Amino acid sequence: MNSHSDAKLFPQNYEDSRKRFLELTSKIPGGQTEHWQIPSKKDDALFTDSVYWPALEKPDFLLVVTSGIHGSETYAGSAILQMFLKEIMPQVDRSKTGVWLVHAMNPYGFKYHRRTTENGVNLNRNFSVSGELYKTRNLDSERMHELFFKRAPVASTRTTMMDLMQVKNGVAYFGDVSMDQFTKATAPGQFVNPQDLEYGGKQLEPQSAKLVEKLRSLMPLYKDIVALDLHTGLGDVNRLHLLTSGSGKDLHPELFGKLFDTNEDKAFYEHTPASAEGFYEVHGALNSAFADLAGPQNRVCAITMEFGTLGHSLDAQLKGLNNFVNEHIGFYNGYSSPEMKAQVEKECFERSYPQNDEWRTAVVAASRGLFKAIGRRASIFKS
Ligand SMILES: [Zn+2]
Known part of the structure; x- marks a missing residue:
């Protein structure tokens, strides 16, 4: 696969991305497709689509990849999902391994280039399974x-x-x-005012509730669960950072140690804890839902994949x-x-989605390297 074709994996827009995802997933047999319509005041064609391929014999390992929780970051998430469907998925031995891919958690944000949902909610602060978080003040x-x-x-x-x-x-x-x-x-987020930065909402947004409901049904079937949530914007230029919360609950040390070798994989990514300068821990992240819903039999690694865009210099x-x-x-x-509006919005868009092929190519190459490395160590590929 050359870099020219990797850059072409980036879609033109939400509709194009959705079409590509549904076409590619339809070619892989046995998938269970769901289309969650997201209620909207201005658009009745907003869907979060997902496809689940269950383990065919003895469920053991579940891989979950979620994309597009922050609107404009979905361009990269879409490209990564397409690469996964073309190159990684055909190698997976599906006897023990289940795969669930989620396209465009925030279709409103993707289509209209907003980080938040139409309700002004940052979905990556919205996951409180118990609802306790919405009562807190920051x-x-x-x-x-x-x-x-x-x-x-x-x-x-x-x-x-x-x-x-x-x-x-x-x-x-x-x-x-x-x-x-x-x-x-x-x-980290706040739950009081949508007009303030990083508002997490007052209840689960429709797509958050759907995701929680699906995880409730899937997680008890498996032992090991690796969840990767795709983002762009933080970290060094053209570099993939694996962000972990540091809470410990969403990162089983044994499973992480087995699957992620930060030294051997350094060509593809680096591991950046939330405490690092310029990074942060968040409340109500999508990844926290995995920790909240895990049963005693589960070993969970829920990780945020961040591709740097502007860079991490001061x-x-x-x-x-x-x-x-x-x-x-x-x-x-x-x-x-x-x-003024156009200028500020353009800069904002390019912070999530830089308009150059070098960046696009780096995003796909790093993801390819990561999926191959963890798949090999998890022994999920056909021999
Ligand atoms: Zn993000």
């Missing part, structure tokens, strides 16, 4: 909003927050708050944060002009 996040979040029409590509920015000894500060403190306060992080905050404010408070 006071650190509230404080950051009071200090730095200006609710007014966006008139510049530079947020007012950046006017307070100073770099001291290589660390960026807004007043006396470091960028890392700001990120670690706001990024400059790149500041640029990313500035645009993230600005776009969020603009969406709820408007823009000074249509040109």
Whole structure:
């Protein structure tokens, strides 16, 4: 497979992506397809599609790949799923192994280029199986909003927050708050106000509820479960990072040790714990549902795959944060002009989906290497 054809795996848009996924999955026998229609005020053609191929004899190992929880990140997720369906899936010995692939968790966000759902919910903060999370408050996040979040029409590509920015000894500060403190306060999520950053909702969104329901039926059938949730935007340019929550519940150390050799696989990815500078732990991540639903027989590795886009330099992080905050404010408070809106939204889109083939090729190559390596170690391929 040459790099030219890898770049072509990236779809034109949501409809094109959906068509590709459904066509490729229909060619692999035995799949159980589900189309979850996502209710919407403006669009009656939004679906999260998934296909489950059950283990045919003795279920032991379940691989789950979920894509598109953050709208524009689905372009990469779609390409990875297509590569998987063409190259990896035909190698899988399905006697003991089940596979469940989910296309476009957030079809509204994919189609309309929003990180959140139509209800303004970041789905990767929305997974609270018990519902307890929705009652919590994130006071650190509230404080950051009071200090730095200006609710007014966006008139510049530079947020007012950046006017307070100073770099001291290589660390960026807004007043006396470091960028890392700001990120670690706001990024975990909050459950109070959709107009604030990283709102996780008040209940499971329809697709979250569907996913939880499906996991409830599948997880008891298997022992080992590897779940990979596909994202873009965080980390080094053109590099795949495996993010783990650090909670321990969603990462069984024995299973992780068996399947992931971070040294041998370093050509494909690096393992980045949530505590690393510029990264963060989140509440209500999709991955946490696996931990919450695991039975005593399950060994779970639920991992976030993040492909870096802008990069992880101080400059790149500041640029990313500035645009993230600005776009969020603009969406709820408007823009000074249509040109300003277009400029901010373009930058936001490219933060999730860089428009160059070198990046596209790197995304597919790293995923291919990862799937081959873990599949081989899990002994799920035909011999
Ligand atoms: Zn994401």
